[in-house]
Amino acid sequence: MFQVDLNCDLGESFGTYKIGNDEAIMPHISSANIACGFHAGDPLTMEKTILMALQHGVAIGAHPGYPDLVGFGRRNMQIAPEEVKAIVKFQVAALKGMTEAHGGKLQHVKPHGALYNQAAKDPRLAEAIAQAIAAIDDRIIFVGLANSEMQQVAIKYQLQFASEVFADRAYTNEGHLVPRSMDGAVIHDVQQCKSRVLDMVVQSKATSIDNETISIQADTICIHGDNPAAIELAKELRQHLEMNQIAIKALQ
Numbered sequence: 001m002f003q004v005d006l007n008c009d010l011g012e013s014f015g016t017y018k019i020g021n022d023e024a025i026m027p028h029i030s031s032a033n034i035a036c037g038f039h040a041g042d043p044l045t046m047e048k049t050i051l052m053a054l055q056h057g058v059a060i061g062a063h064p065g066y067p068d069l070v071g072f073g074r075r076n077m078q079i080a081p082e083e084v085k086a087i088v089k090f091q092v093a094a095l096k097g098m099t100e101a102h103g104g105k106l107q108h109v110k111p112h113g114a115l116y117n118q119a120a121k122d123p124r125l126a127e128a129i130a131q132a133i134a135a136i137d138d139r140i141i142f143v144g145l146a147n148s149e150m151q152q153v154a155i156k157y158q159l160q161f162a163s164e165v166f167a168d169r170a171y172t173n174e175g176h177l178v179p180r181s182m183d184g185a186v187i188h189d190v191q192q193c194k195s196r197v198l199d200m201v202v203q204s205k206a207t208s209i210d211n212e213t214i215s216i217q218a219d220t221i222c223i224h225g226d227n228p229a230a231i232e233l234a235k236e237l238r239q240h241l242e243m244n245q246i247a248i249k250a251l252q
Contacts, residue, residue, distance in 0.1 A: 003247040004201050005162070005220035006238060007031040007143070008230065009063055009112070011049035012040035012072075021231060026052055028234040030250040031059040031220065033110045033143075036091030039065030039073025040112075047098055054104050059250035061143065064091035065112030073113035074180065081128035084115070088132035096136065108162065108251060109133050110143035111150075117177060120148035130157045141251050146216045147175045162251050163217040165200045167193045167237055168224060170209040175216060178209050186224075190233050194240045197221055201246055220251060 010026070011034040012019040019040065026032070032053045035041030041049075053060050065073030067087060079087075088111070096106040111119055111129055119125040126149040133140050134157045144150030146163040154161035168187045170178040178185040187193055200206050200218040208214055223234050238248055 001245055002201055003249045004218055005030050005251045006248050007033055007220050008223045009033045011035045011045050013045050014040055014042050022049055024231045025234050026056045026058055028238050029058055030248050031061055033061045033063035034095055035063050036095050038067045038091055050099050050102055059107040060099050060104055061108035061110055062092045062095040063110055063112050064088045066115050076114045081124045084125055085128040085132045088129050092136055108141035108143045119150055120145040123149045126150045126153040130154055130159060133159060162219040164220050164222055165216055165218040166222050167197050171206055173208045173210055173212045175214050184209055188229055190236050193233055194237055
């Protein structure tokens with residue numbers, strides 16, 4: 001029987017600004033990537049999201065990003081690897097400490113946005129993230145893009161790596177995510193998402209935006225919490241996978 005983790009980026013509200021509907025999506029996922037205050041989130045939001053995840057039995061992960069609240073962490077930045085290592089340590093340590101204060105455990109680290117996309121291609125950034133994780137706790141799972149530089153450095157630092165695929169994002173022929181600036185980068189059709197995910201989990205393949213078949217390993221599936229269709233997608237995707245004898249379980 002197949003099994004896969006279903007994760008969602010949450011805790012992205014900030015002060016009086018509300019993004020997504022964490023309460024509604026939490027019952028349908030197995031892991032939560034919680035923003036750590038640099039690209040989104042704030043201490044109260046972080047704590048509220050941690051408590052919500054614990055209440056629902058959802059595994060907790062840190063979602064560190066660039067220091068870019070205005071751009072929601074989706075703007076490429078030119079930051080030296082040493083600084084990247086420091087900002088990732090800062091964010092992961094904060095969320096880990098808050099989680100443990102409530103009796104929980106930090107399961108994984110998944111970089112956010114531009115940091116994630118740049119580290120997928122730049123081994124120096126990927127290595128900085130891996131070094132930060134290993135320095136805090138080498139038992140933490142490194143979640144990153146399938147077939148990316150992040151996977152290679154995780155092996156180097158003997159970190160467990162979880163290969164992530166995206167239900168609602170298009171892929172290039174090389175297996176990278178299509179930039180959000182391009183038409184078709186975000187997929188809003190729930191039926192299309194369900195079909196794509198089933199192929200990725202069962203057959204380890206995906207269809208690129210140019211209709212090319214690419215090989216891909218699906219350990220965990222991401223749904224973006226700021227996608228207007230996130231709640232419907234999470235609910236229907238879970239039902240679809242379970243109907244096809246695929247168990248939804250957090251990473252181990």
